[in-house]
Amino acid sequence: MTNSGGITIDGVGMQFDGRQGVTALDGIDLDISAGEFVTLVGPSGCGKSTLLRIVSGLLEPTSGRVDVSGKTPNQARRDVDFGFVFQEPALFPWLRVLGNVLLPGRVLGRRNPNKGPESAEIARELLRDVGLEGFENHYPGQISGGMQQRVALARALSYGPKILLMDEPFGALDEFTRDRLNLQLLDVCNKAGSTVLFVTHSIQEAIFLADRVVVLSPRPGSIARIADVPWPKPRALEIRYEPEFAALTGELRGLLTVEDEVESAMNQP
């Protein structure tokens, strides 16, 4: 299992049945190496979330194939190689914060690499890393949306997945919370060494987080541009005010058609 955590997407297309037979994705080619942080950015309806679901084996593509470290997405999913953070925190309201982070371990049972008391220790440490120390015994209904999303992140990392898939996880949060979570995310992912595929419709967020930004244009969803992000990690929020950052932002935004630019600008926080 060489290149453990790498992903190769080869000519992937996705067609949804329906009255018009919508083509959500068309001819996507992308190589992601282990430990890389790749963001997918584009306006609504460009198939970003669909691509995440194809990579994780939740959806079967209508054409092309995906290789996850020598396995099909379904095999990788069965081996629990993925962590997934959704748009909504999707926490279980009847479990306390710690219980939610421990849930994957309980579901995995013997397949969980972190066993016994060790798993509880790891869960507590992850909660500390995302700044939720002292909230272990709160119910999700008692904490804010941003805190809930941080619990979801800790939950996704709790069983040490090789690949972390994130579907607009911070889209519903205010700018300040989002900034703080971006920093924590970089920190936590760096520590875990996981490969990250992160979907967002904020170009700024996409650049700030990524080693590489993949710009998707819609109808049908296809890759408009793959841009390398030069700033070394760890990064400070201030890099966003550097002229090169603004130039890259402008360049990527220019790739999207005028109509979609309005749409994506409206989606910015």
Added chain:
Amino acid sequence: MSDTRERRNIANALLRFLPSAAVFVAGLVAWELWVNVRDVPAYLYPSPSEIGGELRDEGLSLAVDDLRWTMIEAVLGFLLGSGAAMFAAVVFVHAKFLERVLFPWAIVLQTVPIVAVAPLLTIWFGFTLTPKVLIAALICFFPVLVNTTKGLRSISTQAVELMSILSASKWSIFWRVRIPSSLPYVFAGLKVASSLSVIGAIVAEFTGADRGIGFVIIQASYRLDTRLMFAGIALSSAAGVLFFNVIGALERLALRWPDARLDR
């Protein structure tokens, strides 16, 4: 400190209850005045004080000899009907085909007037517990079935996707996601069923029994003993309210997370 908070909570609860209690008392007073002022025949419209006297004299023996049996029938019927309904709901959720075939019949079962079925069951099973328990079970079945089915289906797509990412088994999804998500709905159904079950038992007693509150009421009606009828009505409603609140207490124990209860 928690002691004072406890006391404050109790005081708040009493305060909240006060308006409804005041309406009740006002109704009783109006009734008493009406009976006395208009001089209506007492054998038709006994006054609250007369009913109170009846309850004082006969209440204990009514409760021990009759209400006890009515409640045993109601509780057994509740357990049987709710249990069967939960089982059916689990089957429905896992076998859509069976739901399509059987659910229309559950609706038919629900629309059959139990007042019409009760005499039939009495013919079949005689003056035993069985027809009463069956009628109570019948009346409990539908609300629990509908609520439990809805509850078991109330899981979000993302919860399913999360479990799929963890390659969880069907059993694990059922146990860890479906059951807990369904609980608020299940309890909403159980609360409805708990009050209905007492009604079911009493209706079944009307059609053939030698004990029970329904038996007492129907016997009293033959003798125009309205005081005893009212006493029976008051006792059985009190028991129904008590049963409802027992289920409500169990609900509070089971649903501890914030905003879990549907009717709050």
